[in-house]
Amino acid sequence: MSDQLLDQICEIVRQAGSIVLSASADKEIKAKEGAANYVTKYDSKVQKYLVAELTRLLPEATFVGEEDGFSSHKISSGYTFIIDPIDGTTNFICEFMCSGICVGLAIHGTMEIGVVYNPFRDELFCARRGQGSYLNGSPLHVHNRPLNEGVVNIDIAPYNPELRERAFAVSTAISYHSMDIRDIGSAALGICYVACNRCVAYISHLLSTWDYAAASLILTEAGGVFTDLQGHALPLKAKTSLLASTETGLQQTLDLIHPVLFPN
Ligand code: IPD
Ligand code: CA
Ligand code: CA
Ligand code: CA
Structure with missing residues (x-):
């Protein structure tokens, strides 16, 4: 894994953020199973965009994602991208401005790269295994508080x-x-x-x-x-x-x- 690959994934996720930010008032909200569980046309749109761009980046990778038939949960023995196109769909619907676009890359079942981006606050969290994690480029260190x-x-x-x-x-x-x-x-x-x-x-x-x-x-x-x-x-x-x-x-x-x- 290289820093370059992480940077490329971050760039793709940022671009996906502009799809979320440009959402029109008509989000085409549909109910899923259970109470208060929704999906919009933008959940699918963002996932489609991520799958296309990430496939261009790593053609050998397989995908696990929440929407549109990608939800098999099958982590392959090679490269697997694990995607939640909009985490916080209810927030997105209610214009709460707190939703994350999530892309993880697992290799042989171990997480190697993680990117979570909230486009409403322009906050990008990312990490590469063994290389620390960052919020908009600044390193993160958990304070061991009670x-x-x-x-x-x-x-x-x-x-x-x-x-x-x-x-x-x-x-x-x-x-x-x-x-x-x-x-x-x-x-x-x-x-x-x-x-x-x-x-x-x-x-x-x-x-x-x-x-x-x-x-x-x-x-x-x-x-x-x-x-x-x-x-x-x-x-x-x-x-x-x-x-x-x-x-x-x-x-x-x-x-x-x-x-x-x-x-x-
Ligand atoms: C949901 C959100 C929510 C959590 C649910 C998730 P979604 O994801 O993360 O905070 O309580 O369990 O399913 O459906 O908005 O991607
Ligand atoms: Ca959902
Ligand atoms: Ca989610
Ligand atoms: Ca989701």
Whole structure:
């Protein structure tokens, strides 16, 4: 892997950002399965653009992506791009200006490159394995703070009533031990916000590979840690819970949520 490849991927992701920024009022919103789950014509448009440009860059690569038949979750033994064209579609629909375009590159199942870009703030997070992570060119270093020294992002994920209730129960437990809680509405940006110290931890009950692949490398290269909600190490997985945090915050969070999620 080279810095040049990372730069080229960053440039493609920035260009994809201009598609998001130029969205017209008619986004052609369609419902997906479950409650409050939507897709727009721009989710497809951005993914199509990324697949075309990234194929030009690395013709041998295969793709895993959220939209349009790319969602097989099959990580190949060679190069695999893992794409979420718009992470935070509800935010995009509601003009919340907090959505991330995510591109991860895995080789033999290991994340090598991660790029997450919020075009509304012109903030580009990126990382290359072993080479650190950056926000708009400035290096990121996670401060090893406890929970009570920061805010915790908890994904409410309204699609599924059972998960929603679990998220509320976890929020209650965490809110007494942190400065405050948030749900910024983009899993990838939530994880990146731990990497850049805006949040001390991020919690989700159910993510897909494309929600966290790129951001997870940005987090670990900045010195942050992540596991599933039982504290197990997390390889690239089709569906998983996820806890991202500082090292101190991780154990504290696991201790707080364990009695709530696994009472017996
Ligand atoms: C969703 C967002 C949201 C998280 C959901 C994800 P999408 O992704 O990241 O914050 O709670 O679990 O599915 O559908 O907007 O790409
Ligand atoms: Ca979606
Ligand atoms: Ca997503
Ligand atoms: Ca998406």
